[in-house]
Amino acid sequence: MAPPGDPRRLCKLVQDGRLQALQEELPVARGFQGPAGDTLLHCAARHGHLDILTYLTEAWGMDIEATNQDYKRPLHEAASMGHRDCVRYLLGRGAAVDCLKKADWTPLMMACTRKNLGVIQDLVEHGANPLLKNKDGWNSFHIASRAGDSLILQYLLSVCPDVWKTESKIRRTPLHTAAMHGCLDAVKLLLKRCQYEPNSKDKCGITPFMDAIQCGHIDIAKLLLEKHEACVSAEDSLGAQALHRAAVTGQDEAIRFLVSDLGIDVDVKAASTHLTALHYAAKEGHVNTIQTLLSLGADINAKDVRNRSALHLACAGQHLACTEFLLQSGLKDSADVTGTLAQQLTERADSPQSFAHRAMT
Template sequence: MWSAQVGQGRRTMGLLGMMGDSFGCSATGERLVSAARDGDIQEARALLELNPRLARYSTFGIRNSPLHYSAAKGHHEIVSLLIESGVNINLRNCRGQTALMQACLYGHWKVVQILVLFKANIHKKGCFSGATAIHFATLKGHTRCIRLLVADYVPSVPDFWNIMRGTPTDETNKEAFDAGNLQRLVNGKSDGGVTALHLAALHGHAESLQLLLDLGASVSHVTVNDGSTIDLIGSGSTPLHYAACGGSAVCCQLLIAAGADMGAENANGLTPLMVARSWHKTSAEGILSKHPEGRVRILPSPYLSLPLMSIVRIARECGWRKTSVSSTSHDPCVICLEMECTVAAEGCGHEFCTKCALYLCSTTSSSTSIRGVT
């Protein structure tokens, strides 16, 4: 009898000990969440050094992880720290959203750059809307994030714009290029058949819309009635219908120049002009009420010239952040003057470390090509 009671007591103490560990882990996990949300890199580093498994912690209910919070807030250094701690980069919250989606939604391109560099899945869809990262980036017009998302699909050649239009060039075969996969990515549909181009058109994000068109976005894809999505414009609507609803004359012009059908009717029998009138978008009526005279020439998006495919490959092969320059190494990076040179620019011959080259390629829109490892 006595021994049985002792055994029961030991099991009870063991259970209490496990609960104590659980509560302690939960409390420490919440501290990491707070550090990730607030951008406290010292606190985050100390907690992860104490217990690297905290990187996999998620909050109760919405199940946002520290990676979600740091990505949504743009704390790219903490994002890097969590990745180095072994976090699942494609972890979803209860809405099926990844950290990449949240970084794209809020336009934190430095976070997007890191997540793309570590091969975050750009094709995953949210549970409630079916939207991918490119939809989230386009919703708010974060063009730089869109360009980073397609870094592995756009070759670093100066005349990519001509390649997309079927014009043969000497550069076409320099790098592996799959136009079909690129267009499937760009034309991916969320619930209701809404593409990224629809979203850019509706919200008047002309810069994002132009880049999407240059990447092969279709002006003829239409929305559908899937029984779950409320479409106030009407199913069967093209991006031009959405641009008319949004009232952006510039977006209408770009779509028409790309071959959008001004007379297309949606399921409600409305043309883009009728949509503009029904929503009282007088700014778009003038463009939609007359056919363009002659062919309108639209210059390619400046974001196409960013040689991201080359530099991302170099960063993955040679390391994202190199060590400081030693006395026996080459000249230091011309930007930071501290790190080893890994990349050289064609033409000027300037040499950069991988991190500075990534920064330049993600922030500038001038035509610069990267030749590779030096």
């Protein structure tokens, strides 16, 4: 156990909220920094101990603007953890409301990662700017879209009506973010209150509809189709469509929705590579997704621009279960393919009994 006055022990006392013990030991302490350069004020703010925060500030005159190794201040800690009483105290003592930690995150941004409207209101009422962006180009509204609390989004829109007009440095909008993270209520609000362009693309060419599909959020995908005129055949920067991205992530229900409900051709090819969804699933080693695609009529013999079948890609990735399943599923050219693949795989043997031998026998 650390001796009395040791910084680690002091931090533990603060963490546990033991004010009386802290008052007894603090006078003999030599230095106050804890892990990552935290001061005792950081610890008190992070754990929500207002009495200790007050004591350290008023009895010991500790600096409420002290920074740790990540340039976090006590206000960052209190805001990120949703400790409203500590936030109010620090703001009342004159803490800088838009101070920056590493990556240019403000206390308001950190508060927006949690569903704590009261803390966000306190910060804004003390002058926090919702339009500031961090190093990735996200403002507070963008961050709140990831948490998905519609009340917080409505509040930010009420105090800063243009806050929705934002993109990250890779051109992702709050609608992309809410769709990716399955925040249905947030998506409903964004479609109602904001004017995002249908099928807006980030730098990779991904639309909010693609984000919803590749993450398996079919309810959001349906909403984007009905309320935002999303295009189901939009292509990303590599020519892949939503069906292909769903195959990459193994979203079988999304694949069924696209093919069975929306009539997407199960064998549609990515524009630049001619890869089908089956190719993508095999490349990632998704046996269940391969089964789903075949049950929907996917052509097991489809070739890409390099004349490769799904079996080639399964073998190249050394996905044994996929390779075995495809070999058993009626390949017309399996004899020619297996000869070529056996040679390739023998060169990449992963044990004395090579992957090629195991796959082909």
